Amino acid sequence: MQPDKPGDSVTVMVNGCKLDEPGLLIGGVTYAPVRAMAEAVGAKVSGWVGEERKVEISKV
Numbered sequence: 001m002q003p004d005k006p007g008d009s010v011t012v013m014v015n016g017c018k019l020d021e022p023g024l025l026i027g028g029v030t031y032a033p034v035r036a037m038a039e040a041v042g043a044k045v046s047g048w049v050g051e052e053r054k055v056e057i058s059k060v
Helices: 034-040
Strands: 023-026 029-031 043-049 054-059
Touching: 034 043, 034 054
Parallel strands: none
Antiparallel strands: 023 029, 043 054
16 A cells, blocks of 8 residues: 555654654555554554454553
């Protein structure tokens, strides 16, 4: 996936803190950096479950 146009990034904040990893605006939909967001709140991303189209995240 590519942003709608160069520079179409979105600032992502967790608990008032800006993440280093930006979100992207693609086709009018905002995509957030799930791993960065999860880690910012102390959670762990286990992985992608393709057949269920989901990301597994657990609180550490």
